[in-house]
Amino acid sequence: MMAKKDVRVRYAPSPTGFLHIGNAQSALFNYLFAKHFGGTMVLRIEDTDLKRNVASGEKSQMDNLRWLGIDxxxxPDKPNPKYAPYHQTERRDLYDKYITELMDKGLAYKDFATEDELKEMRDKQRANKEAPHYDGRWYGASEADIKAAEDKGLPYTIRLHLPKDHTYEWDDIVRGKVEFNSDNLGGDFIIQKSDGLPTYNFAVVVDDHLMDITDVLRGDDHIANTPKQMAVYDALGWKHPNFGHISLIYNPKTGKKLSKRDKDTLQFISEYKREGYLREAIFNFIAFLGWSPVGEKEIFTKDELIKAYDPKRMSKSPAFFDQHKLDWINSQYIKSMSSSEIADRVVELVEEGQTPIAKKIQEDDIPNLHDYAEHVIDIYKHSVFKLTEIMEYVDFYYNILGQDIDYSKLNDFSHEDLEKLFNALEDKIHEASENGQNKGLDYGPIVNEVGKETGMKGKKLYFPLNVIFTGDTSAPQVAQIMGLFSPSVISALINKALRGIE
Structure with a gap:
């Protein structure tokens, strides 16, 4: 491991789409690694796949990383002149320089094979039960053959020549000793495409070397790229960084790697945000996908995770996505945060209007939404898993007079008792309102007084109140819920219930 102050890691996304959970996992472990060792985290944009780049892809990646708490x-937005630029498309002259160097050394060469020729070659290899590989047909071609192809204007790629029967090995940060034989890498591979742009396995080496990257942490699906990249390092006479390959995330239901086809799991960080997950909870949850701390503790702040992070505790086994665990972690954060801060997050979701419930609350146009949401949160923060559940309660209670309440739930109670209870409650609220307590009525003492006057208590008192004010037979602290309504709304709900039980 490098000296702590020298550690430089990078997260290098392609701007081909939104930040998904697998990207976020790689970014998060690079962030923890850099922060734990007091090093530097670099954001580099690998945008050479021009056909797949999405206009808003880069902004989406950066916005969602920041939301998650990864900086x-x-x-690109924080350039260090020593290492800039940070977009691969702006570094093309650097790649060309090293391509030329390898060509001059005879370690790379032009390949004029057409797609049809390459397909025919692979088909023959499969027919002979050989693993498909490039057969090196243009390696060592005569100058005359090369000139003839150039004169015809044939397109070409540039390939790196691999040594025969050479072992590429490294001590992986996560997996320990890993080795590949050069004969099993598919033959000489392309380092520059026919459009003149470098391939991933070439550009990433040049960038990592020139940016002084010391440690490369990336998904386990990159492990087969590593020997090819080591071949480029060797050809250019450079020392390679430390490599670590992070466990991929698997769907526990299918036992397979998490895929965009897995409709039961949210794929993108933006989806987790709009569905009411807290960034602190997502950060905490992802940190456990491929790593575990010492001990049984499961809820960690970001600073605690940075301190506890130890790359030696990264897991070689697949990381299974546990939705129940995520919901539980999110609920723990909701419980521990102040109602005011949670209300801030709810208001933000409503303003962004990304879900049906957010749009519905926008239509409700609730005066002082923050305070109203905070009141709802005070009541329900210990029983919900996501902010969208709180939003559902906000909309339900704000529109309580329009809710379809099933009064048949009160069939076991006598009409006489219900009328006595409801009328006594309305009288007490009216009396309190007449005494100038219209604003901020405390309904707890009022309900207690109604109980004493009517001789009703327990289920006989609270069951009917739960039904008329929440539509449910059980509710947390119905007196608190009543505080969401004005006395006139409560009066209307009582009269609606009286009509409903007729």
Whole structure:
């Protein structure tokens, strides 16, 4: 491991779409690694796949990383003149320089094979039960053959020549010793495409070397790229960084790697945000996908995770996505945060209007939404898993007079008792309102007085109140819920219930 102050890691997304959970996992472990060792995290944009780039892809990646609590020390928006630029499309002259160097050394060469020729080659290899590989047909071609192809204007790629029967091995940060034989890498591979742009396995080496990257942490699906990249390092006479390959995330239901086809799991960080997950909970949850701390503790702040992070405790086994665990972690954060802060997050979701319930609350146009939401949160924060559940309660209670309440739930109670209870309650509220307590009525003492006057208590008192004010037979602290309504709304609900039990 490098000296702590020298650690430089990078997260290098392609701007081909939104930040998904697998990207976020890689970004998060690079962030923890950099922060734990007091090093530097670099954000680099690998945008050479021009056909797949999405206009808003880069902004989406950066916005969602920031929302998650992952920031970087260098990047397109924080350039260090020593290492800039941070977009691969702006670094093309650097790649060309090293391509030329390898060509001059005889370690790379032009390949004029057409797609049809390459397909025919692979088909023959499969027919002979060989693993498909490039057969090196243009390696060592004569100058005359090369000139003839160039004169015809044939397109070409540039390939790196691999040594025969050479072992590429490294001590992986996560997996320990890993090795590949050069004969099993598919033959000489392309380092520059026919459009003149570098391939991923070439550009990433040049960038990592020139940006002084010391440790490369990335998904386990990149492990087969590593020996090819080591071949480029060797060809250019450079020392390679430390490599670590993070466990991929698996769907526990299918036992397979998490895929965009898995409709039962949210894929993108933006979806988790709009569905009411807290960034602190998502950060905490992802940190446990491929790593575990010492001990049984499961709820960690970001600072605690940075301190506890130890790359030696990264897991070689697949990381299974546990939805119940995520919901539980989210509920713990909701319980521990102040109602005012949760209300801030709810208001933000409503303003962004990304879900049906957010749009519905926008239509409700609730005066002083923050305070109203905070009141609802005070009541329900210990029983919900997501902010969208709180939003559902906000909309339900704000529109309580329009809710379809099933009064048949009160069939076991006598009409006489119900009328006595409801009328006594309305009288007490009217009396309190007449005494100038119209604003901020405390309904707890009022309900207690109604109980004493009517001789009703327990289920006989609270069951009917739960039904008329929440539509449910059980509710947390019905007196608190009544505080969401004006005395006139409560009076209307009582009269609606009286009509409903007729």
């Amino acid at each position: 970087w020390d260098e990047g």
